[in-house]
Amino acid sequence: MTDETAAPGTAAPGARTTRRTLLRGALGLAAAVGAAGALDLGLARPAAAYGWSRTLQQGASGADVTELQIRIAGWAAASPQQTCVAVDGSFGPGTAAALQRFQSAYGLGADGVAGPQTQQVLNSLESADGSTAHFEWSEFTSHDGSGFGGGNVGSAQVKENVRRLMYKLEALRRKAGDRAVTINSGFRSTAYNAQVGGASNSMHTYGVAADTVVSGLSTLSVYRIAETCGFSGLETYSVSWQHVDSRIEYPYGSQFWWWEDGVA
Numbered sequence: 001m002t003d004e005t006a007a008p009g010t011a012a013p014g015a016r017t018t019r020r021t022l023l024r025g026a027l028g029l030a031a032a033v034g035a036a037g038a039l040d041l042g043l044a045r046p047a048a049a050y051g052w053s054r055t056l057q058q059g060a061s062g063a064d065v066t067e068l069q070i071r072i073a074g075w076a077a078a079s080p081q082q083t084c085v086a087v088d089g090s091f092g093p094g095t096a097a098a099l100q101r102f103q104s105a106y107g108l109g110a111d112g113v114a115g116p117q118t119q120q121v122l123n124s125l126e127s128a129d130g131s132t133a134h135f136e137w138s139e140f141t142s143h144d145g146s147g148f149g150g151g152n153v154g155s156a157q158v159k160e161n162v163r164r165l166m167y168k169l170e171a172l173r174r175k176a177g178d179r180a181v182t183i184n185s186g187f188r189s190t191a192y193n194a195q196v197g198g199a200s201n202s203m204h205t206y207g208v209a210a211d212t213v214v215s216g217l218s219t220l221s222v223y224r225i226a227e228t229c230g231f232s233g234l235e236t237y238s239v240s241w242q243h244v245d246s247r248i249e250y251p252y253g254s255q256f257w258w259w260e261d262g263v264a
Contacts, residue, residue: 049123056114060091068095068114070164071122074171075101076230080264082257084230084249087164105174125170132166134173140165140186140210150189152205152252158187161207165246168229169210172244175225176214184241185211203233206252209245211235224264236260 050067054060066089073085075098085098096112103110106121114122125133140162141147148155148162165186173181188196188204203209214222223237226244233254235243238261247254 049126050119052114052116052119052123055116056091057112058091058093058096061089063089065089065091065095068099068122071125071167072098072102072171073164074168074229075099075105077228080224080227082232082259084232084246087249102171105171125167130163132163132170134181135166135169135183137162139183140207142187142189142192143185144189144192144195146189146192148187148207150191151187151207152190152201153207158207161250162187165208165210168231168244168246169212172212172222172225172229173214175228176217176222179217180215182213182215183210184213201253203245203247203252203254206250208247208250208252209233209243211241211243213241220264223261227259227263232257234259234261237264 050064052064054064056065056068066087068091069085069087069089072095073087076083076085076094078101083094085094086092099114099118100110100112102108103112103118108118108121127133129137131137137159142150148158151158153161169181173179185196185204186209187207188198188202190200190205193202193205194200198204212222214225219237219239219242222242223234226234226242229244231244231246232248233243233245248257
C-alpha cells in the first residue's frame with residue numbers, strides 16, 4: 001500500500017442540471033464546428049462567469065492571469081512530462097504554450113492569446129455555483145458526511161483546491177475523448193482518511209487529490225493521459241482507479257514528483 005492507497009468508496013456523479021446538459025451539447029458542437037460556430041449557437045455564460053476585462057497575452061500579470069492559469073493547468077504538456085503550469089499571476093511562455101494546447105482542443109485559433117472567444121470558452125467550463133461543467137462539488141466531499149470540513153486545512157481552502165483540481169480533470173476528460181469521469185474519492189476528512197487507511201498527510205485531506213475512473217478506459221490509459229495534465233502525484237495503474245494529485249504546487253509537506261510507475 002502506498003502513502004495514498006486506500007479502498008475508496010464509490011460515489012456516482014450527482015444529477016446534472018438541464019443547463020449543464022445543454023452546455024455539454026454546446027461544447028460538443030464547439031469541437032465539431034469551431035469557435036465561431038459555438039459562439040453563433042449561443043454558448044451559455046453561467047451567471048457566475050469570470051469577468052474577464054482585457055485580452056491576456058505574454059507579459060501580462062495580475063489576478064486574471066492567475067485565474068487563466070488555474071483553468072488551463074491541465075494542458076501543461078503535449079506528451080508525458082513532469083511539468084505544471086505555474087499559477088503565479090505572471091503570463092510567461094509556459095502559460096502561453098498551455099493556452100495554445102487548450103485552444104487547439106476546443107477548436108480555437110491557437111495563438112496563445114486569451115481574447116474574447118477564448119475567454120468565452122473558458123467560461124463555458126464554469127458552472128454558476130463555481131464548480132465546472134462536468135463535475136459537481138458533491139462528487140468531491142468526504143464520504144463521512146463532513147463536506148469539506150475536518151481536513152488538514154480549512155474548508156474554504158479545501159474548496160478552492162478542489163475547484164482547481166476540477167479544471168485539471170476537465171482537461172483529462174477532454175483528452176480522454178469527453179468520456180465520463182467518475183470520482184471515487186475526492187476530499188477526505190482526517191477522520192475518514194484514517195478510517196480507510198490513508199496516510200496522515202494524504203493529499204486527499206487537502207482537497208488536491210482524486211481517485212478517478214474514466215468510462216471505457218483502462219487505468220493504464222488514464223495514467224498516460226494524466227502524465228500530460230500537470231499532475232505531480234500518480235498512483236500505480238495496477239489498481240482499478242487512478243489516483244491523481246497536485247502535491248508539488250502546495251506547501252503541504254509533499255512537494256516532490258511521485259509517479260509511482262514512472263513514465264508509462
